[in-house]
Amino acid sequence: AIEHARDTLAGAYRAPDRVGRPRALPARLRAASRDLLVSAESWRYGLRLALCIGLAQVLVSAIDVPRSYWVPLTVTFVLKPDFGSVFSRAVLRALGTAAGLVVAGAVLEFVPRGGWEVPIVVVLAAGLPTVSRRGYGYQTAVITPLILILSDMLSHQGVHLLAPRLLDSLIGCGIVLVAGYALWPESWHTRVGARLAAAVDDTARYIECAFDEHTDQAARARTRRRIYRDLSAVRTEFQRALGEPPPAGARAAAWWPLLVAVERVIDTGTAAAVHTAHGAPPPSPEAAAHIATELRALATSMRTGKPVVPADPDAAEHTPDALTDVRREVRSTRSLMDGPGPNDPSPPR
Structure with a gap:
């Protein structure tokens, strides 16, 4: 006890890591910076954004577009792959802008100036958080009249603000759909299978270390957190892919x-x-x-689209143990993989 107190006061005592504490902040920052700089996805997104912004600037320089800064702004707001399907965001942006312009036109045309716009601005601003949860189109439909009414308070241009906003938004959405989506084949495919396979591989690694008496508790906790991070990435990719046009959306489903x-x-x-x-x-x-x-065989099948090869097809039934439920769920997953054939239009291959 005296030695423990001495070590604690001297700073030499280190409590055992039972929860798998993350690395120190500087190490995590270095890892995040390295991933950002060398990640292929980051570079591809940067190239897509640079191409779209460049095209937007060239276009607004070549033709006379009122309030031309709205075009690159629209490109920046729409081209966010991490926030969902780029295709869906572009379409919803265009539709939401059109709906918002109807509201803005009615307010700018029929509501007299002199403070009468303030209650409408308050209502729109108060409702923005609520409608934003319903979808990007609803958010755009509310924020468009809000911005135009505020702009009219300064410029007093009235309904003359509507046509430039619609034109600039449509141009920006068109640039994103062509240069930021259609020209990139990766946009037509989903990565659900690859990310799901990575989660299954990490699950196999967790099963190995969770029941290995030589693995410390911290390593088990870190591996467990990793598989749930993998699941979160799969769900995010799944939700993004569902918004893609056919056939990508149907394949994701x-x-x-x-x-x-x-x-x-x-x-x-x-x-x-x-x-x-x-x-x-x-x-x-x-x-x-x-x-x-068995889990690694499932992951391989998810990546290649080939039937699952059982790890030991001649193995006898295992006696009931702590892994009985896991074994049953693995068999159920394998039956799903072996269900539809490769020529079926709806298999998850």
Whole structure:
């Protein structure tokens, strides 16, 4: 006890890491900066944005466009792949702007100046957070009249603001659809399968370390957090892909049953590890290794589109243990993968 107190006061004592603490902030900042600079996705997004902004600037320089700064602004607001489908955002931006201009036109034409616009601005601003949760189109339909009414308070141009705003928004959306979407083949495909396969691979790694007595608790916690981060990335990609036009959207929807099945595998695997940590009999190392091999076979099938090859098709039924539920969910997932054939129009291949 005296030595422990001495080490604590001297700063030499380090509490055991039981929760898998993240690395120090400088190390995480260096890793994030490195990923940002060398990530292929970051470079592709930068090229797409630079191309669209460049085209917008060339276009507004070549032709007379009133309030030309709205064109590159529209490009910047729409071309955000992390916020959803670029195609859907461009279409919703155009439709929302058109709907908002109808509201703005009515206000600018029929509401007298001199302070009568203020209650309308208050109502629009108060409703903006609510409608933003309903979708990007609703958000645009509310923010467009709000901005135009505020602009009219300064410029007093009235309904003459409407046509330039519509023209600039349509030009910006058109540039994004052509130069920021149609010219990039990766926009036509979904990455749901690849990200789901990565989550399954990490699940196999977690099953191995969760039931390995030589793996410390911190490593298990870090691996568990990683698979749930993978799941979050899969859900984000799935939601983005659903907004793409056919056939990408339909292909993404076909992954939904597998996404649910993989989530069940991960949840049952985590529950089994927790039960074992709280005193339940652990499974044998062979059983954990068999589950991990089955999961890696599933991940390979998701990447290649080929049928799942069982890790040990001649293996006898395992005796009930902590991994019984996991084994059942893995078999269920494998049956989904083996269900539709490769020529079926709706398989998640």
